[in-house]
Amino acid sequence: MDDSTIDLEAIDIYLIGNEEEIAEGIRLIDAHFREKIIGIIRKKALSAHQNDLLDIYQNVILSILECAKKGNYWPDAQKLESFIYTIAYRRAVDWLRDKSRIIEEYNTDLVVESTKEIICGSKYNEIWQKAQSEGKRSLILKNIRNLIPKLKHRQRQVAEIILRNFPELLDLPSIKDQLLKRYGEDVTTVAIKRARQEVYSKIKDALPIDDYGD
Amino acid sequence: MDNTTDNVNKDERALEALLAAAFRLDFPEKLSDEQAEKFFKQTAHLSKEDKEAIASWGTDFIEKLIEGEKTTSDKHQKDIIVNEELEQESFAMNRDKDGNDLDEETRRKIDEERKNALEEEDKKDNRQNNES
Numbered sequence: 400m401d402d403s404t405i406d407l408e409a410i411d412i413y414l415i416g417n418e419e420e421i422a423e424g425i426r427l428i429d430a431h432f433r434e435k436i437i438g439i440i441r442k443k444a445l446s447a448h449q450n451d452l453l454d455i456y457q458n459v460i461l462s463i464l465e466c467a468k469k470g471n472y473w474p475d476a477q478k479l480e481s482f483i484y485t486i487a488y489r490r491a492v493d494w495l496r497d498k499s500r501i502i503e504e505y506n507t508d509l510v511v512e513s514t515k516e517i518i519c520g521s522k523y524n525e526i527w528q529k530a531q532s533e534g535k536r537s538l539i540l541k542n543i544r545n546l547i548p549k550l551k552h553r554q555r556q557v558a559e560i561i562l563r564n565f566p567e568l569l570d571l572p573s574i575k576d577q578l579l580k581r582y583g584e585d586v587t588t589v590a591i592k593r594a595r596q597e598v599y600s601k602i603k604d605a606l607p608i609d610d611y612g613d
Numbered sequence: 614m615d616n617t618t619d620n621v622n623k624d625e626r627a628l629e630a631l632l633a634a635a636f637r638l639d640f641p642e643k644l645s646d647e648q649a650e651k652f653f654k655q656t657a658h659l660s661k662e663d664k665e666a667i668a669s670w671g672t673d674f675i676e677k678l679i680e681g682e683k684t685t686s687d688k689h690q691k692d693i694i695v696n697e698e699l700e701q702e703s704f705a706m707n708r709d710k711d712g713n714d715l716d717e718e719t720r721r722k723i724d725e726e727r728k729n730a731l732e733e734e735d736k737k738d739n740r741q742n743n744e745s
Contacts, residue, residue, distance in 0.1 A: 422679045425675065425678070425679055426672070426675060426679075429672065429675045432653070433667060434657040434659065434664070434667060435653050435657050437657065437659060437663065437667055438657030438658060438659060441658075441659060441663060442636070442640065443636075443640070445636075449662065449663060449666035450686035451686070452663065452666065452667070453666075453670060453674075453684070453686050454685075454686055457674065457678060457683050457684065460675065460678050461678060461683065464678065464679065477646065478646035478649060478650065480644075480646070480649035480650050480652065480653045481643065481644050481645065481646050481648070481649035481650075483649075483653075484643070484644050484649045484652060484653075485642065485643050485644075488642050488643075489642070492642075507637070507638055510633055510634065510637050510638055511634075511638065513630065513633075514630040514631070514633065514634045514638075517623070517626050517627050517629075517630040518627045518630055518631070520623050520627075521623045521624045521626065521627035522624050522627075523624065523627045523628070523631070524627075537639060539631070539635075540631070540634055540635040540638075540639040541635075541639070543631060543632060543635035543636075544635050544636060544639070544640060544658075545658035546658070547632070547635075547636075548658055548659060548660065548663075549658060549659070549660045550660070551660075558632060561629050561632060561633070562629075562632045562633045562635075562636045562637060565629060565630065565632070565633035565637070566630075566633070568621065568626065568629075570621075598628075598632070599625055599628045602628040602631055602632055603628065605631075606631075
């Protein structure tokens with residue numbers, strides 16, 4: 400049993416304890432999981448400023464605290480990590496709804512069909528097909544999810560606008576308009592174009608292009 | 614080349630499709646215990662700025678949360694600024710005290726270095742602002 404396992408078990412025990420023990424559990428969660436929780440939040444709330452991250456993170460911690468106090472955390476039914484993941488994901492979605500007035504769309508069929516069709520007509524089709532046959536599509540998508548949060552703030556905003564509107568194709572004036580409406584920021588078309596190029600460049604970085612002689 | 618010309622070609626459009634697929638299809642709300650365990654073992658992919666921000670939060674806000682008080686971002690920012698101001702004030706007071714023992718030449722050199730450091734900081738800020 401390694402140290403991290405011992406800590407996780409300790410947190411579980413604290414979270415089902417009395418008020419003081421729950422508080423200790425919360426301190427341990429913050430000490431062990433802060434970066435990981437922010438990692439989940441950042442992937443969902445791409446356009447969040449660092450101040451927003453603090454707000455969302457506090458909401459995550461408050462939700463965990465509330466669940467524990469109400470006796471709604473059952474370590475036997477759900478492991479701590481999946482419990483924290485779900486809460487972090489949901490609080491990030493709440494923030495998106497409140498802040499950007501973005502309603503999550505669950506029309507996944509449309510996204511799936513459009514993605515298939517668009518990639519099929521591009522030079523990335525071969526990579527995508529080969530990735531499927533090798534069971535590596537999820538890896539590519541995971542790489543994209545890991546690279547995009549590392550972009551600069553403006554680039555993340557643009558990425559968020561593109562992905563939320565997909566499959567609708569947005570031209571630069573439309574992205575400019577959405578930046579103004581959603582975030583109240585008036586950005587030059589040149590800056591938007593540059594940001595979009597950076598987004599494209601990061602996605603390309605996630606593709607195993609070298610393996611395929613692109 | 615006109616920087617405002619907007620031609621998203623079919624390959625760029627495919628990159629947009631991959632972006633949407635990554636964040637809208639392959640990013641589930643819930644993970645199984647095994648998936649979550651694996652997920653938490655991986656490194657969090659954050660920018661340098663995000664990491665610095667997280668490190669700057671400290672742990673006082675956690676104690677406040679436990680007591681039921683949420684720290685607002687602005688308040689937190691103000692706290693940081695106030696702390697920085699206090700540190701600067703304390704530094705200035707100590708400098709003043711120590712400064713009594715310095716000769717003119719040393720004092721001039723210190724002031725010059727401080728000025729250079731501040732200018733360097735300003736340049737750095739400007740560069741960062743331009744980049745963002």
